[in-house]
Each structure stands twice: as structure tokens, then as C-alpha cells.
Amino acid sequence: MNLSKNVTFYTFGEGSLKQLESRIKERQEVNPGIVCLYVDHFFKDSDLISRFNKDDNILHYIDSTHEPSTDGVDEILKQTIEKLNGQKPSCVVGIGGGSTLDTAKAISNLFENKGRAEDYQGWDLVKKPGVYKIGVPTISGTGAEASRTCVMMNVKKNLKLGMNSEYTIYDELILDPELTKTVPRDQFFYTGMDTYIHCVESLEGTFRHPVGDSFSHQALNECRDVFLGQEDMMSDKNRAKMMVASYLGGAAIANSYVGVIHPISAGLSVVLDIHHCLANCIAFNQLREFYPKQHDEFQKFLDINKINLPSGICSNLSDEQLDRLYESSIIHEKPLINALGEKFKDVLTKEKVREIFSRM
Ligand code: NAD
Numbered sequence: 249m250n251l252s253k254n255v256t257f258y259t260f261g262e263g264s265l266k267q268l269e270s271r272i273k274e275r276q277e278v279n280p281g282i283v284c285l286y287v288d289h290f291f292k293d294s295d296l297i298s299r300f301n302k303d304d305n306i307l308h309y310i311d312s313t314h315e316p317s318t319d320g321v322d323e324i325l326k327q328t329i330e331k332l333n334g335q336k337p338s339c340v341v342g343i344g345g346g347s348t349l350d351t352a353k354a355i356s357n358l359f360e361n362k363g364r365a366e367d368y369q370g371w372d373l374v375k376k377p378g379v380y381k382i383g384v385p386t387i388s389g390t391g392a393e394a395s396r397t398c399v400m401m402n403v404k405k406n407l408k409l410g411m412n413s414e415y416t417i418y419d420e421l422i423l424d425p426e427l428t429k430t431v432p433r434d435q436f437f438y439t440g441m442d443t444y445i446h447c448v449e450s451l452e453g454t455f456r457h458p459v460g461d462s463f464s465h466q467a468l469n470e471c472r473d474v475f476l477g478q479e480d481m482m483s484d485k486n487r488a489k490m491m492v493a494s495y496l497g498g499a500a501i502a503n504s505y506v507g508v509i510h511p512i513s514a515g516l517s518v519v520l521d522i523h524h525c526l527a528n529c530i531a532f533n534q535l536r537e538f539y540p541k542q543h544d545e546f547q548k549f550l551d552i553n554k555i556n557l558p559s560g561i562c563s564n565l566s567d568e569q570l571d572r573l574y575e576s577s578i579i580h581e582k583p584l585i586n587a588l589g590e591k592f593k594d595v596l597t598k599e600k601v602r603e604i605f606s607r608m
């Protein structure tokens with residue numbers, strides 16, 4: 249059984265972002281140096297962030313139009329090192345969604361573990377703790393704030409995989425639901441569904457952990473309150489609930505694996521450049537045979553919240569693209585074994601996987 253670890257410190261509540269300055273100051277007393285902030289580009293010019301734009305901080309905006317890639321992370325690291333100009337980083341702060349939180353985690357690890365981002369894609373390849381990192385999620389669902397990985401696309405290797413390691417967990421979080429007020433509704437839904445899907449996949453799998461299961465059950469309850477309840481999914485109360493669900497879902501997945509939905513979704517991201525959370529929803533929508541009860545519930549979530557998923561995205565694909573979709577899905581052996589057993593390729597044959605994609 250793996251040794252489990254969770255985030256060490258966290259603050260929760262509306263307006264808790266105000267504490268970031270004092271948390272950074274405290275950190276600088278322990279470990280003097282430069283603060284490296286990575287902030288989602290949505291917050292460029294926002295009042296929230298401008299107070300951190302100081303001469304002695306490095307502030308880098310993350311363009312989350314595309315999800316993080318190994319080459320992109322290497323480039324951001326290079327730019328940060330140039331700006332540091334020989335000075336030491338005191339701490340890394342990530343403010344944004346899963347893309348930004350993951351980028352900040354990867355940079356923190358690479359400060360102390362030399363080499364390129366792709367050298368650490370896999371399980372437990374990061375050998376030394378990175379620079380102290382503080383995470384501030386601005387959209388809820390991926391659980392990146394709590395998980396032990398940071399997902400990156402490796403275009404050359406046709407691979408989407410994270411630096412899975414205990415050092416990839418944030419040291420500290422500021423969970424402020426006020427920050428998620430500005431998220432577009434569709435995006436709020438897609439990203440929120442990532443928690444639901446993580447927990448469904450882990451509870452239906454064979455690699456189980458009693459603590460992880462408990463986190464998952466509670467995260468699912470919070471999701472049901474948010475997406476099936478009377479109140480709008482983005483009310484103040486529901487955004488706070490969703491932030492809790494995301495944190496619990498991320499903690500759950502640290503002790504478990506996903507299932508069939510994520511590998512199929514990864515194919516869509518690698519081959520068609522569809523964002524993770526939307527790709528999950530599109531994949532889940534075609535995987536009723538593996539998760540029938542939960543699929544029915546998902547249909548209710550879509551109806552109640554008036555969300556339309558794109559269709560026809562695979563209707564004009566070439567044979568070569570369909571083959572790549574198959575390859576980039578089936579490569580995810582651990583989750584597929586978790587869901588379907590060692591002989592998962594007998595269930596997910598090439599024809600079967602191509603057929604699933606061609607329905608999307
Ligand atoms: P994201 O970071 O990709 O951002 C999605 C969009 O939301 C962007 O356009 C961004 O600008 C916008 N946005 C973010 N916060 C906003 C706000 N408060 N107001 C308005 N717009 C805002 O979103 P995501 O869905 O959280 O993250 C997806 C990424 O997370 C993928 O790269 C995926 O692989 C990764 N992921 C990581 C883990 C993990 O455990 N590390 C788990 C699942 C997914």
C-alpha cells in the first residue's frame with residue numbers, strides 16, 4: 249500500500265485570498281528569496297493580482313488556452329531563471345485553474361530536480377522536494393490543488409502524463425470561493441464534472457483505499473447538491489461547495505486511479521486538442537455501458553443546468569486519426585486495469601474504441 253500524503257496547510261473561506269500576502273511574507277522569513285507567481289491570464293490587469301506585481305516578485309501569466317505541455321513548462325522555467333538572474337526562489341505561487349496550478353507545481357519541482365519536464369513524467373521519478381509552493385485555485389473540479397500530479401502534454405511522445413510524486417503536492421492552499429465567481433457557466437460545469445468523474449471512476453475500480461473512498465463519497469454528495477439542487481449551480485453557497493468537492497476529489501485520487509473515461513478523454517486531448525474537462529464530458533457521454541447509473545445522473549446534471557455538449561467532433565476523422573485516438577487512450581494501462589482488469593484490451597479492442605470515438 250502506498251504511503252499517503254495530503255496538502256499540509258490550507259485556509260478556506262470567502263475573501264481568504266487577502267491572506268496570501270502575509271503567508272508569502274512568513275515564507276520569505278523562513279526562506280529568503282524571490283517569490284515566483286504563476287497566474288492565469290484571465291487575471292491580467294485584475295485588481296486582485298496587481299498588488300503582487302512588485303519589483304521583487306516575478307509574475308508570469310499563464311496562457312491556459314492550451315493545456316500545459318512539457319516544452320511549454322521548460323520554456324516558462326527558462327524565462328523564470330533568466331529573470332531570477334542568479335537569485336534564489338523563496339516560494340512558488342500558482343493562481344488559476346488546473347492548467348496554472350499544474351504549471352506552478354512542475355516549475356517548483358524542476359527548480360530542485362534538474363533536467364527537463366519530460367524526464368519526470370511517470371510515477372515517483374521526482375526525487376527531491378521542490379521549492380515551497382502555495383496554490384490558489386480559481387475554478388473548481390480538477391482537484392489539482394490536492395493531487396500528487398501535474399499533468400502535461402508531451403506532443404513528441406503522443407502522451408499526456410503527469411509528474412506523479414509526493415513532492416508534487418502543494419505545501420499550502422488558499423481556498424477562496426469568491427475567486428470562482430467569474431468562471432463562464434459551461435466551463436464551471438465541465439471542470440466541476442471532473443471531480444464527479446474522478447470519484448465515480450475510483451469508486452468503480454479495483455484499486456481501493458478506505459480513506460480515498462470516503463473522500464470520494466463526500467465529494468459526490470457535494471456535486472449532487474450543486475448540480476441537482478434547487479439553487480443555481482453558481483450561487484455563493486454552491487461555489488463554496490464545489491471548491492470543497494474539488495479538494496476532496498483531488499485528495500481521493502491521490503489514493504486511487506481513474507477508470508475508462510479519463511483514458512478515452514486523454515485521446516481527445518492529445519489528438520484533437522480538446523481541453524481535459526470538456527473532453528471528459530464528451531467521453532463520459534458515450535460510455536454508458538461502463539457506468540450506467542452514473543451516466544443517467546450525468547444526463548440529469550446536463551438537463552437541469554442546461555448544458556449542451558458539442559457533437560460531431562469525430563464524424564470526419566481519417567483512419568490515421570482514429571488509430572491515434574486508440575493508441576493515446578489504450579496507453580493508460582493503470583486506470584484501464586483498475587477499471588477492466590489485466591485483460592482490458594479484450595474489452596477495449598481497437599474496433600470497439602474506434603466505434604466509441606466515431607459516435608462522438
Ligand atoms: P484551466 O486552468 O484549463 O482553465 C480553463 C479556462 O478557465 C481558461 O480559459 C481560464 O482562463 C479560465 N478561468 C480559470 N479561472 C477563472 C476565473 N476565476 N474566472 C474566469 N475564467 C477563469 O481549467 P481546469 O479545467 O481547472 O484545468 C484543466 C487542466 O487541469 C488540464 O490541463 C488537466 O489535464 C489538468 N488536471 C490536472 C489534475 C491534477 O491532478 N493535477 C487533475 C485533473 C485535471
Ligand code: ZN
Binds near residue numbers: 390442446524
Ligand atoms: Zn480529470
